[in-house]
Amino acid sequence: MILLSAQSLTKHFGPDPVLSGITFDLHSGQRVGLVGPNGTGKTTLLKILAGRETADAGDVDVHATVRIGYLQQHADFIAGRTVWDEAREAMRDLIALAKRSEDVAFAISATNDPSERTRLETEFDQLQHELHQREGYTLDHKLERVLEGLGFNRDTFSQDVTHLSGGQQNRLLLAKLLLAEPEILLLDEPNNHLDIAATEWLEEYLVKSSQAMLVVSHDRYFLDKVTEHTLELFHGTTDRYKGNFSTYWRQKLERLEVQRRTYDKQQTEISKMEDFVRRHHAGQKHQQAEDRRKKLERIERVEPPREIIAPTMAFPKATRTGDIVLRVEHVSKQYADWLFRDVQFDLQRGERWGILGPNGSGKTTLLRCLLGEVKPDEGNIIWGTGVQVGYFDQLLQQLDDETPVVDAIRPTHKEFVEKERRDLLARFGLTGDLAFQTVESLSGGERNRAALAQLAATDANVLVLDEPTNHLDLWARDALESTLREFAGTVLFVSHDRYFLNRVADHVLVLEPDRVSIIDGNYDAYLYRIRQRDLDTSVIQHDTKTQSGNASTRRAREKPPRQKRKFPYRKLEELEMEILEHETRIEQIHSELVSPEVLRDGQQVKARQAALQQLQDELRQLYEHWEEAVELN
DSSP states (O other): OOEEEEEEEEEEESSSSSEEEEEEEEEEEEEEEEETTSSSSHHHHHHHHHTSSSOOOOEEOOOOOOOOOEOOOOOOHHHHHHTHHHHHHTTTHHHHHHHHHHHHHHHHHHHOHHHHHHHHHHHHHHHHHHHHHHGGGGGHHHHHHHHTTTTGGGGGSSBBGHHHHHHHHHHHHHHHHHHHOOSEEESSSHHHHOOOOHHHHHHHHHHHHHOEEEEOEEEEEEEEOOOOOOEEEEEEEEEEEEEEEEHHHHHHHHHHHHHHHHHHHHHHHHHHHHHHHHHHHTSHHHHHHHHHHHHHOOOOOOOOOOOOOOOOOOOOOOOOOOSSSEEEEEEEESSSEEEEEEEEEEETOOOOEEOOTTTTTTTHHHHHHTTTTSOOSSSEEOOOOTTEEEOOOOOOOTOTTTBBBHHHTTSSSSSHHHHHHHHHHHHHHGGGGGSBBBBSSSSHHHHHHHHHHHHHHOOSSEEEEEEETTTOOOOHHHHHHHHHHHHHSSSEEEOHHHHHHHHHHHHEEEEEEEEEEEEEEEEEHHHHHHHHHHHEEEEEEEHHHOOOOOOOHHHHHSSOOOOOOOOOOOOOHHHHHHHHHHHHHHHHHHHHSSHHHHOOHHHHHHHHHHHHHHHHHHHHHHHHHHHHHHOOO
């Protein structure tokens, strides 16, 4: 069922439209990710759908029984109310439903009219069914589950909402939205201010929900877990993809390849025809030139590739350091309580270490201890020989607000003329007039990229980064990841971006309230370690309870469970033959798409592009099926 339909939405904030004819439907239960570069109008689109802003043209049709819930970015709470009271307010319709159920039950017991009793009993049954469906019998438990899942401990339940930090207030807004249970959720960066544990809880909550949702997020791991469709917003228009973020990213590259090839071939053909017309329009071949001019008018022009250009980004070649870049010996730090204790590790040249942990675990404090900005209470920190550290502060305080960007990134240790600085800023996506604006006038993403450019200007061979992906869009994050992987120096960074951790880190330092762990590998390796630890714990608990068991039971417990099939059983030879057929057909379509006969006919181009998309989707499924068959057959 279609819950929401957007038709030809247009919105201007200047001469060029931010939204230009946006049209799409949101169906019951669909979980859609809305992606696009910073500044393309994603938040504007959500506000129009939520009724917070009006479109200049177009309509938003919402099903009559549907409520829309929109996640605000700024809280406006009333002083004197507790966290518990504020969260409970979101369920007032459910509380009213429970009260109505009680009233109807009392009325049934009080009436002597058989027909009235029948009517009341019917209403009571309907109320009971809805209460059961919406967990109306366990309101307090539901409240606790959501608040605790989003990182509120029980001590904060009775706290005045106006005494909460900004991050806590935003989490409370999210809790209220989840508890209100609207049929459509419009979520703008829902996991901002959440640590990894709370983000994982939110992912599970949303995946199990039956609500339709449109989600804007820069967290690619989150989008992969939650969304099943992707809507790309770029240059005021949308393009729809089936699948989560990773599927979208893969399909986007494939579409671009076809679009470039098709567009370039048509442009070549058009250029040849235009050249012929220009050279022969008044000569002996006038008639042929006229025919080609008419053909040019009839050609359905292929749109230019819908390409989102990411900043290239680059750090200079790193000078060589000693083999051991940093040695940390039994370092501890406390304020009221211990933040962390007995942290010890060696950071080798060329390694890339990520630091993660829950909010308040001391990740930034640890970095500041390593940099000498904060003195540890215990332990020693020893930097190796030849080390030149560059630091990225997540608060971006290294940039002077009142200074033009091109001057704010000027290094102090070398001559760096204006042209060199402008070229450096351009590599980080800051071009034209942006280079001469003051730092304070930049957006969050632009300021972040300016800070990264300043970091590149330091010629550091050790990069210490505190949340370097904050404010960056998906394309800038991808560019930064590629740059850091190619950087020949050493990297130590704090990040809550699990996708970033996976692509960049080769070691992970985990700060937890009761332990410090070091993982050889990335975030997925850390998850594997956690699962193994949980599995070992459950096995120990099971052994403690049973104390004994026959040999076959022990063998069964030790033997890993057989992996379940995702696809039906098929012989490898059959799958390989079908893969070959698909690959052959794909190559054939690529050839057809560059032939002049097809290029002159827009309908044929569209038909072949659609067939190509279907074949590529089927081929990916076949590859997965083949890999499963290799493992399990």
